[in-house]
Amino acid sequence: MSGLSADVLAAIDAIEAGPQRPSVGAFFDLDGTLVAGYTAATFYGDRLKGRDVSPAEFLRTVVTAVDGELGGDPTRIAHVAFSAMRGESEEAFADLGERLFRSKIAGTIRRESRALVMAHQRAGHTVAVASAATSYQIAPVARDLGVEHLVCTQLVVEDGQFTGATDGPMLWGRHKASGVRAFAKEHALDLSTSYAYGNGYEDVAFLSSVGHPTALNPHRDLRSAAARLGWPVLDLSDPVGGSLIAAGRTAAALAGMNTGVVAGLAYGLLRRDGKEGRNLAVKLATSLPMSLAGVTVEVLNRERLWTHRPAIFVANHQSALDIPVLGNLLERDFTIVAKKEARWDPRAMVGSVVIDPAYIDRSDSESARATLDGVVDRIRAGTSLMIFPEGTRSATPVLGPFRKGAFHLAAQAGVPIVPVVLRNTGELMRRSSFVLNPGVVDVCVLEPETDWSVDDMSERIAALHTKFEQTLAKWPS
Amino acid sequence: MSAREDFERWGGAAAFGAAPELTPMQTLMWRAERHPVQSSTTTVIIDLDRAPDWKRFVAATEWGTGLVRRLRQRVVDPVVPTAAPTWADDPTFDLGYHLRRERVSSREEMLAQAAQIALRPFDRSRPLWEGVLFEGVGDGAAYVLKIHHALADPLGTVQLLSMLQSGKRTHTARKPLGEDAVAPADADPVDLAVSGLRTDVATLPDSVLATARTLGHAAARPQAVVASTLRYGASVRRLLSQAAPPSPELSPRTGKMWSFLTLDAPLEQLRSVARQGGGTLDDAGVALVLGGLRRYHGRRGARIREIPVGVRVSLDRADDLGNRFAGAIISGPLAIEDPVDRVAAVRGEVLSLHTERALEVLDAAAPLLNRMPSFVGASALRTASVPDAFVLTLPGPPRKRYMAGAEVQGMYVLGPLPGAALTVCLVTCGDTACIGVNVDASAVADLDQLAESLAEGVEEFISVVE
Incomplete structure (x- = not known):
């Protein structure tokens, strides 16, 4: 579609x-x-x-x-x-x-x-x-x-x-x-x-x-x-506005997310397998709320999500919905890098308990670098990383410039980059909105790219940025 | 080849005006007529390359009135307006009353005489046309035909004339005649009124039922009815009020001093400018007249950006000549120098009328107004706001035509002046646009300047293409 x-x-x-x-x-x-x-x-x-x-x-x-x-x-x-x-x-x-x-x-x-x-x-x-x-x-x-x-x-x-x-x-x-x-x-x-x-x-x-x-x-x-x-x-379709029903479903979704987290963690405790418990918690915490809110995901090239793990998944960012959507897709063995401020965002908080994100203090480059070194170790140990190279959510589907951090990490850890293009998450959940509207999220996984090095990094990032733009402009079918 | 075409056309002419009754709009104009201020006559001037043989000309006209029966019929009005007026054969028809010839010394004199003929009212108890052949117009002649709107509107008049003319100079011996077997049409004013009343009474239950049904719908959905009524009212208000204010340079208008001008323009050039501006020949015609008026206002030192112009809008489709038309007023741009841009602006104004649901308002109101005393209808026509100029485009004969052996060199339509300062009709005649302008001489301070300005307006269009 x-x-x-x-x-x-x-x-x-x-x-x-x-x-x-x-x-x-x-x-x-x-x-x-x-x-x-x-x-x-x-x-x-x-x-x-x-x-x-x-x-x-x-x-x-x-x-x-x-x-x-x-x-x-x-x-x-x-x-x-x-x-x-x-x-x-x-x-x-x-x-x-x-x-x-x-x-x-x-x-x-x-x-x-x-x-x-x-x-x-x-x-x-x-x-x-x-x-x-x-x-x-x-x-x-x-x-x-x-x-x-x-x-x-x-x-x-x-x-x-x-x-x-x-x-x-x-x-x-x-x-x-x-x-x-x-x-x-x-x-x-x-x-x-x-x-x-x-x-x-x-x-x-x-x-x-x-x-x-x-x-x-x-x-x-x-x-x-x-x-x-x-x-x-x-006759064009209008952007969906937040209806009362949508608000109700969002509340149910949040409750579902919490239930999923608790159930997953409880399972982990019972089986004395923390990692497996976290994976189950992610699965439940992302798929339960999305189905409660009436959001489904259509993925092109789903197999590419699994062929190159561990990897660094990079995606464009328009909405708070991006995180549960990506969590739902990646399913297991991954974490995110987030800015320090996001630690207290109520929408991300519950999930963050589970996936144990690496928080970066952007104002302090020394501590940021130390955090990232830790991240490289985690990647090498088999945990994939999900990162939004635009750094911040855009108000509209227009793609912002890519920061280099994700690609440096790929070079350091020696893992591939798997580009994931998300469409219309911004329509289902607007920037700075707490209301999730029902609908279909389109996802396209692009060809994974391996062998990153500092030498040709800028050109490759620019080329990848163009690929994102082209995919958004003309959605492959 | 042309003989066969002629016969086909003449066959069509015989079928002209077959309806026995006047349409609601024709009725309104017939009853509301106050000649010449609220006139419904159209005058056609046909330039001929030579003076035709008078006997042959009379015989041809005799034949034409036999073929087109309406030319020998008169309008019979019921004694009280319970029914539409009806056409009936005029038992006293005499061609000599309707057709005569006169001699002038110049084309200007012929134009002046034609305006005088147009200003004289018809005898409403006789067939509604009058023809004068003027000899002594240069080397040629001119035929002036005055015709009432109830008989034919300007479009119908041009069609009728192009149907009756011949494709060759020589005489056609055995021309088709109208069917002799047609039952004579007769009508009596009292009978008409009585039968109209009887029809009213017979259809009364139906109309009461229809009214009750409408009221029922309205009661069930008051919001929808109120909204739609308000929207219609808003549209009427826009149509009547939002055109530009009238130009002070085109007043005071009395409607009692008509002055006729004629202009020629090469049709291909006009069409080319129309195409460049994304418009039709009608749009180009309006833009051309506005160009002339722009120059006139410039000469008079008047800075006016737009004037109200009356145009004809097809209600069927925008670009073809459909059957249903509505008159409407647009703001004609007077400040645009570039003819192509002016055409585009006119195009935009005309097409914008298609968003108005009340475009057919006068058509819709005509049946109702016809049941009222005639002065009500007359004032309804008057309140429809009046433009500075009417501009109309009419399709004429596409090829050379002859009348009793004389070649038609131009065909100009001079419309009435129902409150406007100018009425301009552009007739396509072979490869030429024949432009007839009727000017209210009391509204224009300098007629010669106006004529010059309009001619420059034509030049301006030609220079765009060159």
Whole structure:
């Protein structure tokens, strides 16, 4: 299972079959297209929470919003918001954008939209986000998607503060369309071979500017217009949100994990075999909670998990779910290296009792090195190691740079590296979330790599990083 | 070859306008007519390469009115509006009343006379057309045909004319005639009203039932009904209010001083610009007119970014000429210099109309309005907001055509001015786009400047391709 719907796969095939050059543009709307929901609502919610909003402003906002729904000018609501921002610092607002991206918006990026963006990037197209939103909302998302160009509403800034006015029109409806056409002219794009994706009823003019328009999760009125105009419609799945049921299942999963640990350890005590008891505890502690939470795992090349032990397993890291998933896969005779701070993370604590991780104090390189020497001994003695070379969880599925530690260990201990690519764990359990949603985790074990040495380490790490990226971009079937 | 084509076309013409009753929309326009301010007449000017032999011309017209029966029929209105008006044969039909010839000394004089003819109201008790052959237009002649909307809309008029014209210069001896055996169509105003009332009474239980059913649905799902009503209302409000404000350079409009202009543009070049902008010929036509108006506003020193333009949207599919159309108003960009970009902008505006569920609002309301006294319908048509210009594209004959031995060199449609300052119709005629412009002379301060600006608008399109 690739995790992409048949329609999306067909769209990607069509992109791959089409012209592959930078004169082809691919324009993506932001709200409702790249991300589910409205980023402006997230920003406004934050304003409300911070009590930055006076009752009068709130009332004006609500009235304007309702009027926009009832056939009035829908862009007035944004101008009300912009004028309320008068005097605010641009830098602080950009920081807020980054903060809201990490905590909220990153989790709303649609996986299939990302796949479409990447397909256009692979085809060498000029990809841009075209939106009525401001760059403070768009830039973090665009950066995460590797999109360089923004066609968006500009706010006037004087002496580092917003004046409350926009520079030029708000890029909504016809103005977004003309913004896209101006961008195309500036970058010598051929619009008749270009692509555009949008969801709003106001996006018709924007979509009709290109030769390949797609109505993506369209608003009711755009859906009927697309049917009349013969435009393709793509319905993408939304990132799963934490439901109450999911929360309940997560609680059951945690209880299951503890039960598994206790049962395994008890077994070990009874049989007077601590190691076997730990292995059983891992098995129970990882498979019980996952089945209780409704999470199943699909593994490609499962046999590679066993052919090269002991080994160092390296995986990409998006979610707290990665650890139980990997624990479930590796099953026995392994441990992890974790940062010292993770010792007190309630989600990892129970498991850590069992697998006895090697904690590294990142602030103290002397003690870190000593810990790692101990780890090398454990590996040689037959315990495999599981390590996340990105060092930290990414907010989105974008792969961070690999640190060298894992590979130095492989060289020192003389064991192979087994690369494990995890997909969509971040969707089932978002970064900094305690709620686990049901679903299928896709895992692909890449070809194990042996004979690591310091000489060509950097090149090999870079090559492996690329392999990870390629696997994530185009999931093997 | 062309003879056979002619016969096929003429056979089609005989079937023209077979429906005995006016459609709800035609009825609304018929009853709401207040000529010329709220007029429903279309005028066609046909340039001919020579003056045709008058006797042959009269005989050909005689034949045409025999073939197309509607040209000898009149509209009979019921005494009270319980039924739609009906077509009935006019027993007093006299070709001499409808067709005459006049002599002018120049094309300008012919255009001025044509505008005067268009401004005069029809005798509503007779067949709704009038033709004048003008001789002395340069070396050639011009045939001016005025026709009522109830008989044929602009599209139907052009179709009818291209059907009746001949593919060759020489006379066709045995042309097909209409079927003689058709029962004479007769109608009496009182009978019509009574039978309409009888139908109403007979269908009353059905409509009561249907209303009750609708109300039942509404009671069962009040939220859905309220939501859908609000959405429809919002769409109506957007359609009526969000186009640009009218240009002060195109006012005050009285609708009582019509002035006719004609322009030619090479069709291939227009199509090429349309393609470059990702649009259709209709979009290019609108963009071309906007280009002319942009220059006119520039000359007058008026800085206006957009004006309301009335366009025709196909309700069936976006790109082909379907049967169902709705009129709607878009914001026509006046600030875009590049013709290709202007076409793309117009394209976006027109396609955006397809998201509006209320696009057919006037069509939907027409049957109801027709049961009201005629002034209600008239004011309903008036409240539909008025654009600065209407622009319409019509398909004309694809090849050379002849009328009584004279070659058709151009066919221009001059539409009415229902509140707009300009009505522009672009007719495709062989390899030329014949552009007819009806201008409200009271709304335009300098007609010569406007004519020059529009001609430059055509040049601008040609220069894109060259």
